[in-house]
Amino acid sequence: MADEFLELDEPVDRRVVVAEQADVGERIDRFLASRLPDLSRARIQALMRQGAVSAAGRTLEDPSAKINAGEIFVDVPPPEPAEPVGQDIPLEVVFEDEQLIVIDKPAGLVVHPAAGHADGTLVNALIAHCGKSLSGVGGVARPGIVHRLDKDTSGLMVVAKTDAAHKSLSAQFADHGRTGPLVRAYLALAWSPPDRPRGTIDAPLGRSVKNREKIAIRQDGREAITHWEMLERYPEAGAGLIECRLETGRTHQIRVHLASIGSPLLGDAVYGAGHRTKASRLSDAARAALEALNRQALHAATLGFAHPVTGETLMFESEPPADLAGLIEALGT
Structure with missing residues (x-):
């Protein structure tokens, strides 16, 4: 996912x-x-x-x-990570108040410091933007973070600015929207889209025993459920635009689930490597747009949750960024 x-x-x-x-x-x-x-x-x-x-x-x-x-x-235990410092990295702020901030993360931005990415992350940008209001919320290494997106996935994220907000948002994400208004929907461009208009993939996920860098469907894995719906088909390209709504939130969930039904994401070098040759079927414009994308074609387009203090349902929408929008347009022409 x-x-x-x-x-x-x-x-x-x-x-x-x-x-x-x-x-x-x-x-x-x-x-x-x-x-x-x-x-x-x-x-x-x-x-x-x-x-x-x-x-x-x-x-x-x-x-x-x-x-x-x-x-x-x-x-x-793992070594205590160094406390991240603020860095002047531009953020696209969608909403902000004293309790939380919603940002539209660009592709290529790592969410929090980790091995190989000591700085230059969303956390570094948030510390600089929010100042002391973010200090210590949810832990030193990942202040305010309650969910994350892959480095090369774009779209909406919410970050807590207070301990109360962090507790509330964490509970909502742990509940996966089963008893509350949490909504997470993604736009995905996939090869060989399913023939049906919609469906559900219910397959547990865990670390691959063959490659610890990858996630795989495992019977002893954690519950993972993805609901999908076809939005557009591009028959000549052998691809389609799919909306995926998460009932659970696991690492690489959408990427692994769609690949498991034979519909890996365009541009996904990890889970869609076997479909690279399909790019030859694309028009010159679509092939150029896919090369320019240079990442998995996945965007967190919708995010909804209950405000941690007021209880008001907040809903946010994000249009696909220019690289993904260009590929969608090229596939449709």
Whole structure:
């Protein structure tokens, strides 16, 4: 999918160290430091004080205690990210008040700092735009962020500016609109569109076991439901414009779901690589527009939710940006 409700608890790195009979009686912190060379003794002591070291179902908190034979588990959390700083990056603000801000994210803009993108992100832009009102809301690394879009997906996002707004919006996204007014609709250009006018894809998603960078349909994955409706067909190009409404919000959900029914997104190099040759069927204008797009043809066009304070239903619409609009026009001519 393009958009995902953020679960801010990152998985820990669980280490398992086996103490042999010959190790019995040694200090726990010294023993673990010798077996885990990437962790200093001071780091291990800190982890023990945090309750991250255990054995036989018991938490080991005293670094000077002597060990017994058996397995010792050390849960190492991911390193604390550096606090992002504000950067003067232009934002297209659709709506803003004291509680929240809705922006129309351009393609190419990463939402929050991560490996390979330490700065130049939407978060950096928001910090500069909102100032101290955003500080600490929802965590240091992703202040105010309650959902996200892929780097190369354009469209609407809402960001919380207060703790109360963050709590309310997070609950709405976690509920996926089942009991409230949350609406998320995307425009997608897909190859080999389905013959039916509309449908639902209900297929659980999880990390691919073959490629951890990709998402795949997995029976042990998390529930993922996408409702789609055909808006326009381009028979000569073998493509179509589809509106996708999310009932759940998983990473790469729309991209994987449409690919799973044989209709991957135009321009999707990850999930639509097998359809690249279809570009040869396009007119010269459409082929040039697709090359100029240089990303998956996906846009978050509609976003609706309840205002976290007033309860008023807010609904926003975003027209496709110039690159996607140009491709839609070229396919239709």
